[in-house]
Amino acid sequence: MKVDRLVSIIMILLEKKRVGAQELADMFEISLRTIYRDIDAISMAGIPVRSISGVGGGFEIMPEYKVDKKVFSADDLSALLMGLTSISTMIRGDELVHALTKVKSFIPADRAKDIELKANQIYIDLRPWMGNSNTQPYLGIVKTALQENKLLSFEYADRWGNKTTRTVEPYQLVLKSNHWYFQGYCYTRNDYRLFRLSRISDLQMKQDTFIPRDYQKPILDFTEILETLQTEIKIRIHKSVLDRVLEFCTYDHFMPDGDEHYIVNFPFIENEYYYDMLLSFGNKCECLEPRDIRTEMKRRIHDIAAIYDQ
Template identity: 85%
Template structure:
């Protein structure tokens, strides 16, 4: 979605000194031309993005431009990072990677080590103790069914081991 990509680009530019169009295009799986249009849109929104050509060139937000990064407290950022990091170990995908990048861009450099340390002090392990450890393919199927309002067919086994074919319309995915 374009808005998500624009916000992500802004966050990346706030976090990095300079990044090239091709690198951004690879990150978001779009063409460099799309990135150039996105940069124009960001400029029109009032965020001054400067472009430098040649080797080592790329896009960067002008140095005097500031966005208040103190919207979140240290505890807020630590909790958000802890939760997203734990989820990213269970669920793979660009959405979580992008969300982590956005949150990390809000961390001021002077508080970065403290926040990262606090975020890593507690680890939430969502992987199962036994059974099928690779549930990623199933999660993707369920996620797609949820997003596209599709029915899911599966085999259900009751507590006695009796198996029956079922079809259901998912409305929420709960990981336990």
Template identity: 75%
Template sequence: MKIDRLVSMIMILLDKERIGAQELADMFEVSPRTIYRDIDTINMAGIPVRSTSGVGGGFEIMRNYKLDKKVFSTADLSALLMGLSSLSNTVRGDELVNALAKVKSFIPADKAKDIELKANQIHIDLSPWSGNRNIGPHLEIIKAALQESKLLTFGYSAHHGNQTKRTVEPYQLVLKNSDWYFQGYCHKRSDYRLFKLSRISNLQMQAETFTPREYQKPILEISDIVETMQTKIKIRIHQEVMDRVLDYCAYEEFTPDGEEHYTVDFPFIENDYYYDILLSFGNKCECLEPLHIRSEMKRRIHDIAALYEN
């Protein structure tokens, strides 16, 4: 998280005489280019960081500089508190508690109430309403394995219910669309894989350590790819499921059809995931066109009905 990284970088620069861009990049698992952008941000915030080149070069805060509590505005401190508090609710750990405590130490006593009010105006809670209760314990095990470079073993339920046993070098925890994943090098596949935590069972951290290899980050932004794969189908829905359909498309795709129904231009990819979305709307949704998708929906509904005939 950028806010947490900036605060941590300031603390590191105050603590060390000089530190290199690559060392900071390795520490925060980002590129050197990102570190240079962060340093520019810190400079613009009023903290004078200079760089020196050559052997032993790096970044350092100008000598005799004292960090003035006034360097952070009320808006800055509110944003920092909001981000760190929301993250600490999801990923618990001493490092986040310490960062939060350091940020709070910059708050002037006469502005504490105003800053707390602004920080609480937006609350980000990434924990699910319900679901797999193993996610929290799994997060703690994976965090420990990441910090100590230890191998993880677990059972994994892959596509179509295939059950496999994996031994993996963990490299990164990922929160994507309210679901937790971790990226690691899978010994079984001899390649990097992204594992969804809800599909993991019997997760164990091994005593064996590994030497980190050149890390290949996962591709998480696939909206352009999905858009090229999607087509629009026409469905007719009852108003009772309108709120759920809005999770997948905008109001502009809805056209009133009578007093209680709408026709919707619905984004669709012909795979099990999208067919299951349509089926989840039950008898409040009818696929109107194209004909081959309507026919496939009919076949799947018939197969479900056949389960209950006996």
């Protein structure tokens, strides 16, 4: 029994008032016996299909179960299509395919072109240009574990490369700043933790299930905390790294300095992450002030050069 055929039959029954058994059999090029078996499977799944005998009879979904197509505007359908298509590029699953099929079934033929045009005006592709090839299959494993309340085990590397073995109850997938994470209760730490998928290796879904506990959502908005920690430093950048610098501050922080450079009032926190960020711009960036940050940059650059002098 093919799932895609069952979904298609449901869509047809939602679309039409009543469909004869022979018409369905001819449509899918299968026997009447198979059609009756498919209808039984659909009914067992909780969709109320009834059979009407006699002339003009056939199968129909009970009217109170159907949704009026007019409840969705063109903008509603476009937004649903855009969101489902974007997620399905990274996270695969029958439920997403079925959801897309259902949404498309609500599109009237005379509005299909307009709705498709609106849906294509914004395209979100969550797949990276390059990088960790484990991300997409790991997303599938985590999603299945979430649905089935299965424990996950894996090796986890912290920011310094130290590895630990973890067993975790998964509770939520998170996409934050182009990186995928999942939030779960870690048995090693006896607390909730946010795990970055790119730092995970040997991810396994265990057969053991768990009883979900009161879920503690991760803190993802650090705007207020960052504002208290950040100070502005002055950097001079080449125009070739302008787009990268714009990821951290707005264009009103920029002031042209000749034809090739900009002076930027750059938000900065004195820690490893921000120093590494400035160093990543290479010779396209110079820290002008304050003096202590400039001096520390010189020391770090000297240490890097010393490695190559050995």
